[in-house]
Amino acid sequence: MVSTFHSIEVGKRGIVAQQTAISTTGHNITNANTPGYTRQIASMTAARPILYPGLHNKGTAPGQLGMGVEVDSIRRMRDVLLDQEYRNQNTSMNTWKVKQEALGNIEGIVNEPSENSLSKSITEFWNAWQTLSKNPSSADISARSVVQQKAIALAETFNHMASRLNVLQDNLTERINVKVEESNNYIKQVSDLTEMIRKVEASGDHANDLRDQRDLIVDKLSAIGNVKVVETPDNYQVTMGNVMIIDGINSTSISLADVPTLTGGEIQGYVESRDVFVAEYMKQLDIMANTLATGKVEVTLPKGSILPPGVVIPGAVTDPSNPRKLMEDTKYTVDGINGLHKLGYTLDNPATTGKDFFTVGNGGTGPITADNIRLNPLIVENVSNIAVSMRTEMISKPPAAPVETVIQGNGDMALLIAGLSERTFNFNPMGNNGAITNTGTYSGYFQAVVSQLGTQADHATKMSENSILLSGHADNLRQAISSVSIDEEASNLIKFQHAYSASSRVITTVDEMLDKLINGTGIVGR
Amino acid sequence: MRITQSMMSDALMRNLQSNYKRLDSNQEQLTTNRRINRPSDDPVGIADALRYRGEISMTEQFSENAKDADSWLKFSDTVMNEAVNILQKISEKSVQGSSDTVPPDARKAIALEVEELYDQLVSLGNSQFKGKHIFNGEATDRAPYPQDPANSIPPATTEPYKLDQGSIKIQIGAGIYTTINVNGNQVFGDPSDSSNMFNVVDRLKNALLTDNTQVIGAEIASIQNSMERIVTAQSEVGARQNRLEFTLSRLDDLGLNYTDLQSKVEDVDMPKVITELKTAESIYQASLDTMSRIIRPSLLDFLR
Numbered sequence: 001m002v003s004t005f006h007s008i009e010v011g012k013r014g015i016v017a018q019q020t021a022i023s024t025t026g027h028n029i030t031n032a033n034t035p036g037y038t039r040q041i042a043s044m045t046a047a048r049p050i051l052y053p054g055l056h057n058k059g060t061a062p063g064q065l066g067m068g069v070e071v072d073s074i075r076r077m078r079d080v081l082l083d084q085e086y087r088n089q090n091t092s093m094n095t096w097k098v099k100q101e102a103l104g105n106i107e108g109i110v111n112e113p114s115e116n117s118l119s120k121s122i123t124e125f126w127n128a129w130q131t132l133s134k135n136p137s138s139a140d141i142s143a144r145s146v147v148q149q150k151a152i153a154l155a156e157t158f159n160h161m162a163s164r165l166n167v168l169q170d171n172l173t174e175r176i177n178v179k180v181e182e183s184n185n186y187i188k189q190v191s192d193l194t195e196m197i198r199k200v201e202a203s204g205d206h207a208n209d210l211r212d213q214r215d216l217i218v219d220k221l222s223a224i225g226n227v228k229v230v231e232t233p234d235n236y237q238v239t240m241g242n243v244m245i246i247d248g249i250n251s252t253s254i255s256l257a258d259v260p261t262l263t264g265g266e267i268q269g270y271v272e273s274r275d276v277f278v279a280e281y282m283k284q285l286d287i288m289a290n291t292l293a294t295g296k297v298e299v300t301l302p303k304g305s306i307l308p309p310g311v312v313i314p315g316a317v318t319d320p321s322n323p324r325k326l327m328e329d330t331k332y333t334v335d336g337i338n339g340l341h342k343l344g345y346t347l348d349n350p351a352t353t354g355k356d357f358f359t360v361g362n363g364g365t366g367p368i369t370a371d372n373i374r375l376n377p378l379i380v381e382n383v384s385n386i387a388v389s390m391r392t393e394m395i396s397k398p399p400a401a402p403v404e405t406v407i408q409g410n411g412d413m414a415l416l417i418a419g420l421s422e423r424t425f426n427f428n429p430m431g432n433n434g435a436i437t438n439t440g441t442y443s444g445y446f447q448a449v450v451s452q453l454g455t456q457a458d459h460a461t462k463m464s465e466n467s468i469l470l471s472g473h474a475d476n477l478r479q480a481i482s483s484v485s486i487d488e489e490a491s492n493l494i495k496f497q498h499a500y501s502a503s504s505r506v507i508t509t510v511d512e513m514l515d516k517l518i519n520g521t522g523i524v525g526r
Numbered sequence: 527m528r529i530t531q532s533m534m535s536d537a538l539m540r541n542l543q544s545n546y547k548r549l550d551s552n553q554e555q556l557t558t559n560r561r562i563n564r565p566s567d568d569p570v571g572i573a574d575a576l577r578y579r580g581e582i583s584m585t586e587q588f589s590e591n592a593k594d595a596d597s598w599l600k601f602s603d604t605v606m607n608e609a610v611n612i613l614q615k616i617s618e619k620s621v622q623g624s625s626d627t628v629p630p631d632a633r634k635a636i637a638l639e640v641e642e643l644y645d646q647l648v649s650l651g652n653s654q655f656k657g658k659h660i661f662n663g664e665a666t667d668r669a670p671y672p673q674d675p676a677n678s679i680p681p682a683t684t685e686p687y688k689l690d691q692g693s694i695k696i697q698i699g700a701g702i703y704t705t706i707n708v709n710g711n712q713v714f715g716d717p718s719d720s721s722n723m724f725n726v727v728d729r730l731k732n733a734l735l736t737d738n739t740q741v742i743g744a745e746i747a748s749i750q751n752s753m754e755r756i757v758t759a760q761s762e763v764g765a766r767q768n769r770l771e772f773t774l775s776r777l778d779d780l781g782l783n784y785t786d787l788q789s790k791v792e793d794v795d796m797p798k799v800i801t802e803l804k805t806a807e808s809i810y811q812a813s814l815d816t817m818s819r820i821i822r823p824s825l826l827d828f829l830r
Contacts, residue, residue: 032531032532033532103566104564104566107564107565107566108564110565112564112565112572112576113560113562113572113575113576113579113792119576119579119580120579122580123579123580123583123584124583126584126587127583127584127587130587130588130591130697131587133695133696133697134591134594134696135656137657137658137666137667138667139656139657139658139666139667140656140657302695304692389664391664391692393665393690407663407664407665407690407692408664408665408666408667409658409662409663409664409665409666409667409690409692409694410664410692410694411694411695412695415695415697415703418697419697419701421580421584422700422701443576443577443580444577446576447572447573447576447577448573450565450572450573450576451565451569451570451572451573452569453565453566453569454564454565454566454567454568454569454572455566455569456566457564457565457566457569458566458567458569461566465544468540472536472537472540475536476533476536476537479530479532479533479536480527480528480529480530480533481528483530483532483533484530484531484532485528485529485530485531486530486531486824486825486826487824487825488530490824490825490826490829491825494829
């Protein structure tokens with residue numbers, strides 16, 4: 001025998017269930033644009049029917065009478081596998097984005113092609129020596145000033161590029177620190193959320209919105225480093241690099257020491273940009289500055305040149321009456337501009353040989369680098385210290401002793417230095433400094449450096465564009481399941497509203513039936 | 527696949543972004559008029575571009591050098607012309623003086639005139655171009671000839687004057703050098719040689735003073751020889767100038783050639799980029815249109 005009020009209960013359950021569904025739909029619609037939000041559905045099932053199988057007297061009523069509807073759970077529509085796929089792509093995208101940005105910065109520092117770049121400074125430097133070769137004597141000191149100024153400009157271009165690369169390196173280090181901080185902040189949030197989720201779900205509910213928040217934060221973590229999530233019914237673990245940052249309710253912060261274990265993400269991108277790209281171009285600039293000043297290069301000393309005292313060239317044909325005088329054009333390997341410059345004579349009287357053309361700045365010692373290369377302060381002070389002539393003669397004004405005097409109109413040294421632009425330098429004397437090519441012309445080497453930078457930047461740009469597409473695709477796959485469709489929600493709304501109205505109609509119907517039973521039954525003859 | 531509004535707007539934003547990038551790159555190329563604005567625009571082309579830039583600058587320098595060499599040679603030529611004219615004058619005067627009919631007083635007057643011309647020749651020998659002595663080899667800061675060169679050699683002095691024998695070279699091409707100076711010895715003869723022009727003129731002057739018509743006659747022939755020596759030196763200078771002119775026109779061609787190559791590598795193909803820009807613009811317009819049409823309506827707009 002079924003209770004009189006059975007159907008009212010069924011109707012009421014219908015109303016409650018549809019109301020829950022409408023609330024859920026409203027929740028979906030209002031969160032349509034919330035980042036990380038996963039659409040939820042109120043999962044309805046038919047309530048457990050009355051009359052279990054048993055020894056009850058079946059009586060006249062049919063068994064298994066329906067008890068209406070129940071919302072057994074409110075669930076998120078989400079695929080965990082797609083999450084992992086998206087995070088992997090997101091990690092890769094952010095790695096390339098960072099690398100592209102860093103290489104773009106380096107391109108800006110190298111600033112080629114332009115009218116105020118290193119290659120321009122180099123060309124102008126060689127040309128200044130050409131001009132000087134035409135005006136070597138003290139009659140026209142302006143040509144010397146041109147060489148002086150262009151040499152200062154060249155050294156300053158090196159210094160400027162080196163210091164900007166240094167600043168870039170510092171910035172990248174700073175960003176790494178910031179990103180480590182940021183991830184620790186996220187780790188803390190994930191840990192807090194995991195604890196809350198654990199509490200909520202202990203009572204059998206689904207902590208949908210908390211889980212959305214946690215997934216969103218893990219998404220953000222995946223931009224910073226490569227993360228992996230393992231979720232089992234009773235545990236939740238997140239690994240970043242090879243550090244288990246979340247293990248249930250326990251969390252571990254990451255530190256700079258863990259940075260090398262990261263294989264992707266912004267931090268790894270910054271590290272690679274700093275330690276590979278920026279370091280590479282600092283090294284190449286150092287090699288260029290060092291080779292210009294002291295790199296081995298073979299030149300042909302013209303015949304008639306007077307070698308400075310103490311310089312002996314093996315196998316050279318010299319004048320028997322003056323062993324310092326070359327009788328033939330003589331090939332000789334010098335140590336860069338500095339080595340060559342020491343074979344010439346300044347304007348000083350008696351004849352004085354040139355000193356190092358480029359020196360280490362700020363009183364420093366050690367090899368010349370892009371950062372410390374300077375024009376010799378002696379030349380900055382006085383342009384007559386530029387050695388241009390390669391010939392001297394003994395001039396005697398009796399009774400004074402003969403004096404070795406420079407022949408000022410000789411511009412062979414200037415020609416030789418200007419000619420270095422066509423000579424082959426040795427960029428890699430020890431074979432281990434990481435030069436792009438071991439030997440080559442000076443400008444050829446720089447072209448190779450710029451070309452390599454271009455290739456790397458181009459590759460990073462393309463990879464970055466590709467990874468944007470790939471992560472977009474992975475996100476699309478995820479959104480296809482999880483994102484809110486307004487149309488869908490609107491049609492659900494209609495569906496649930498109709499069901500709600502119909503459920504209340506059930507109650508009205510029963511009400512009318514009871515009215516009939518109570519007020520309209522047994523009044524015959526009244 | 528299930529598609530939602532947010533997916534569509536995300537996709538549109540991504541595509542708009544790539545449209546923007548395309549527009550930006552086209553506009554950058556048009557405003558800079560350069561196809562290569564950074565190494566990554568064309569990693570191979572950039573190396574060529576830098577090489578051509580270097581070559582153009584070098585070629586300009588060589589061309590400037592060749593012009594400087596040319597003006598030095600022109601100046602030397604003018605000086606030598608002048609010397610020939612003076613010798614011509616001396617020769618005419620001497621012919622007058624060699625005649626027995628000329629009285630000794632007139633010969634003395636001629637001798638004075640020749641002495642003045644001798645001084646002029648010395649100053650020509652010490653000519654300076656832009657402050658540099660042109661006949662003294664590389665010792666351009668010193669005058670090659672003393673005031674009276676003919677009497678600055680033995681036996682008059684134990685320290686004879688000496689010209690520097692260096693040659694001044696100028697680079698006019700990759701590995702190509704040209705000598706621009708003419709040595710005084712080549713033009714006027716070796717100081718110790720009796721046929722040296724200054725010695726000849728000096729002897730002539732003395733003969734005029736001493737009325738020695740026989741010596742005058744002999745030295746007139748020597749004057750002719752001196753003139754010939756100068757003319758020979760001049761013709762060599764002329765030949766060098768010819769070579770320089772040839773080099774200059776070759777350098778101009780080379781410069782044009784490199785500029786052309788540079789332009790091919792670096793410059794924008796205007797019609798192509800403008801077409802691309804227009805395409806990018808219309809794609810951009812279309813995406814905006816689509817966005818406004820697709821995103822707005824939803825089922826809710828039709829439920830009343």
